[in-house]
Amino acid sequence: MKEEIFSEEYKDYLEEMVNIGAGNAAGALEDILKYRFDMVLPQIHVLPPHKAFSVIGDPSTSVVCVKMNMIGDVKGEMFFMVPYDQAQYVMELAQESIDQDQKKGDSLDLSVMMEIGNILAGVYLTAIHDFCKLNIYHTVPVLAADMVQAVLDETVARLGVNAVMLVIIVNKFESTLQGKKAINAYLVMIPNKGYENVLMDSMREAKKLSGR
Numbered sequence: 001m002k003e004e005i006f007s008e009e010y011k012d013y014l015e016e017m018v019n020i021g022a023g024n025a026a027g028a029l030e031d032i033l034k035y036r037f038d039m040v041l042p043q044i045h046v047l048p049p050h051k052a053f054s055v056i057g058d059p060s061t062s063v064v065c066v067k068m069n070m071i072g073d074v075k076g077e078m079f080f081m082v083p084y085d086q087a088q089y090v091m092e093l094a095q096e097s098i099d100q101d102q103k104k105g106d107s108l109d110l111s112v113m114m115e116i117g118n119i120l121a122g123v124y125l126t127a128i129h130d131f132c133k134l135n136i137y138h139t140v141p142v143l144a145a146d147m148v149q150a151v152l153d154e155t156v157a158r159l160g161v162n163a164v165m166l167v168i169i170v171n172k173f174e175s176t177l178q179g180k181k182a183i184n185a186y187l188v189m190i191p192n193k194g195y196e197n198v199l200m201d202s203m204r205e206a207k208k209l210s211g212r
Helices: 008-033 084-096 107-132 148-162 195-209
Strands: 037-047 062-072 076-083 136-138 142-147 166-175 183-191
Touching: 008 037, 008 084, 008 107, 008 166, 008 195, 062 084, 062 107, 062 148, 076 084, 076 107, 076 148, 084 107, 084 183, 107 136, 107 142, 107 183, 107 195, 142 148, 148 183, 183 195
Parallel strands: none
Antiparallel strands: 037 166, 062 076, 062 136, 062 142, 076 183, 166 183
16 A cells, blocks of 8 residues: 555545535435534544554444445445444434334334435545545445444454555534534445555545646
């Protein structure tokens, strides 16, 4: 992998791409949950897989995870993770937003998390396309609930030597309504080996065309 993938210059450019997507992500979440959310500027981390917990924290934390494959110009895996207690809160907000008597554990719970993960992944991939002209798509999401270490270990083990870096986008959505809690979430992208250079080269070309 090219060392400059970790440089501040390209990390800043990646951050700019993600920030464009962040506003759209907050709007998408508002559409689903029917509450206004402000998006705190996401934090971007580009690091080797074994350093993921330096960002995510306690590896024993239980999370709800929406897993997807990346296909197209960049191949790999991505997943959207929300700590389990906050996922329950998201489900409660979703239940409030519809005029039905749904119980925790009903299919609505799963569909809401799947929909949010699906939409947010699409929003960020669209932002990368708009900047870098890369056509990256994600496959149909699969939902899982486990400890964050199990989620990451299983993914990295499956990719094996084909995973040399990951991108973690730390998201925080703050409700504008008094008494509503913030929602924290992680979007993790793990390109297959070699495809991090595809992203890097596209960023370099986009910067050149923009005169930066």
